[in-house]
Structures are given as C-alpha cells and as structure tokens.
Amino acid sequence: TPxxxxxxxxxxxxxxxxxxxxxxxxxxxxxxIFSHLARGQLLADVLAILGSLDMVIPEVDR
Structure with missing residues (x-):
C-alpha cells in the first residue's frame, strides 16, 4: 500500500x-508514533502533525 x-x-x-x-x-x-511526535506541541501543531501522518482512521479500528 502507499x-x-x-x-x-x-x-x-x-x-x-x-x-x-x-x-x-x-x-x-x-x-x-503519534504520541512521541505530539509531545510538547501546541494544539494547532498537533492537528498538523496528525494530518501529516496520512492515516485512514477506519483502517486503525481493525
């Protein structure tokens, strides 16, 4: 997968x-790795970090 x-x-x-x-x-x-990347960041930055991971949320729920 990509x-x-x-x-x-x-x-x-x-x-x-x-x-x-x-x-x-x-x-x-x-x-x-999200908790490691988001530690100490502002909320606006956390949302940008989450978006940069390019996750498919229903895929995580398997």
Whole structure:
C-alpha cells in the first residue's frame, strides 16, 4: 500500500477455512508514533502533525 507495509498473518489447519488471520495495517503502525511526535506541541501543531501522518482512521479500528 502507499502508506506502508500491509502485514498478514495466516495460519491454516489444512481445511479450506483459515484457522487464524490477523492484519496489521500501515495506519496502525503510523499511529503508534503519534504520541512521541505530539509531545510538547501546541494544539494547532498537533492537528498538523496528525494530518501529516496520512492515516485512514477506519483502517486503525481493525
């Protein structure tokens, strides 16, 4: 994806249906550094920093 790496963890037990599937989307990884970037900044700057991370909020909610 253009925002970073999309990671998929897939475990099969030999049937047609996966035993376990997990997704780690780039927006979730980018959100983890937000508290470090926003520390000590003004509110207006925090909004600009959040916008610069180019996150898709519904993607974070997985």
């Amino acid at each position: 925002r970073g790496e999309l990671m998929i963890y897939l475990v099969s037990d030999g049937t047609k249906v996966p035993y376990r599937v997990k997704f780690r989307v780039p927006s979730f990884a980018n959100l983890s």
